Amino acid sequence: MTPQFFQQYEENTAAVIAELKTGLLASDAQIAPKFFYDLLGSRLFAAITALPEYYPPRVEAEIFVNYSKEIAQALGTHATLIDLGAGNCEKVARLFPILQPAQYVAVDISVDFLRDALEHLGRQYPDTAMLGVGADFSTQLDLPADVSDKRRTFFYLGSSIGNFSAAEAVPLLERLRRNMGAEDGLLIGMDLVKPIATLEAAYDDALGVTAAFNRNVLLHINRILGSDFRLEDWRHIAQFNTQASRIEMHLEALREVRVTWPGGERHFAAHERMHTENSYKYTPESARALLQQAGLVVQQLWTDPMGYFALIYATPV
Ligand SMILES: C[S@@+](CC[C@H](N)C(=O)[O-])C[C@H]1O[C@@H](n2cnc3c(N)ncnc32)[C@H](O)[C@@H]1O
Structure with missing residues (x-):
């Protein structure tokens, strides 16, 4: 099956140009991290x-290995997997054999990179229904009607949520929650406070x-x-x-x-x-509180022996 692709984000629009100019002309100039991609x-x-210094992917992978049974049990099989900020899609794809998704949906602002990643994945898993959405979910999250609403598991992995202040993260998580039903869940990575060096x-x-x-x-x-x-x-x-x-x-x-x-x-x-x-960077308590503010309750929180990173499964209140 060739993955379908929906391009909702175009970077050369008046709105994107205006956002960039406003940031550059501010007295404390700023550029949103989404423009890295x-x-x-x-x-x-x-x-x-x-890189050896960049610990999050290694530690997150360690948590996935150490708690694979519990994670698989919490997420269940045959769900619709929605991967936010999917990047090269590799992390969630690694879970396909145990989760056997009914549909995989990859969402990312880096449209060309996502198209390539998804085409590659489509060749690896020709029997899995896949769909790509080129979107900026920091402003809205309108999933196409082709995205199944049966048992959705959202993934927001790495430390991506950390790019947003609480004032920005709560509306983003609320947008997510509005796309979830009572049976759905969110697996989110949250990087924890650790030595400054x-x-x-x-x-x-x-x-x-x-x-x-x-x-x-x-x-x-x-x-x-x-x-x-x-x-x-x-x-x-x-x-x-x-x-x-x-x-x-x-x-x-x-x-x-x-x-x-x-x-x-x-x-x-x-x-x-x-x-x-x-x-x-969060503590387990501040991570729970942030999710709670967005109407999400933590069902499970897994961490590594050093307490460097948390992988959290949360569901709508
Ligand atoms: C830190 S990388 C994480 C990639 C992958 N999920 C992982 O954990 O390794 C952040 C990803 O989110 C995407 N991204 C960043 N801001 C975004 C936004 N506002 N809307 C959609 N995707 C975004 C980037 O293109 C990138 O692929």
Whole structure:
């Protein structure tokens, strides 16, 4: 079966351009992390997951192995699996043999990368019904009518929810919950607080892959906006903000920089920063509280022996 594909997100729209300009022109300039993910950005993220410093995929995989029976029991078989921010789709695909999905739905903003990943997966699992949705779920989540509403299990893996402050995460999780029935559930990854040195190394690896991932956002923006950001003017910064319990990634101007685009410009002083990512780190208690605020109740919380990462199964209240 060839996977069906629904493209709901286009990056060259007036709304996307306006969002980018508003962020760049703010006194504290910012770029939302979703703009990391053009084709190259998605490939760089895949490389990050292989870095020794970037612990989340390894630890999350360890939890999947250690609790495979319990996880399979909680999720059940023959469900509709909806993978949010699916990336290369590999994590959920690894569960196909035990979960035997009735349908697999991959949702991602990185449309070209998702199409490729899904075509590849379709060849590996020709008997599994698959559907791709190119969408930005930070603003809305309108699943196509072809997505079955029978026993839906949503996956939001990695530490993706951490990109959103509580004020942003709660509406996002509520959107998700509105797409769930009483029998449905959400398996979500939430990264936990740990020593600062471990956290900062994970977002500033020795090889410089995360720096490349962060700086690549400028190339992506140049394509969308027609701007003239130059890579050599910017350096990668990753710091833990203890008070806010989050890693922050920034791009810092190495000198005075003037960036222009059709109809606009922004002047940056030397050492001025653009904020490109937050990655919130939770405690088991703050993770439960966040889900609770969105009307989701934690049924199971699995963690690793070091307490680095939590995999949580939650259902609608
Ligand atoms: C940190 S990666 C995680 C990928 C994969 N789920 C994993 O755990 O390894 C985040 C993924 O979410 C996608 N993404 C980020 N923001 C998004 C948004 N607003 N809407 C849809 N997808 C988004 C990215 O393209 C990327 O594939």
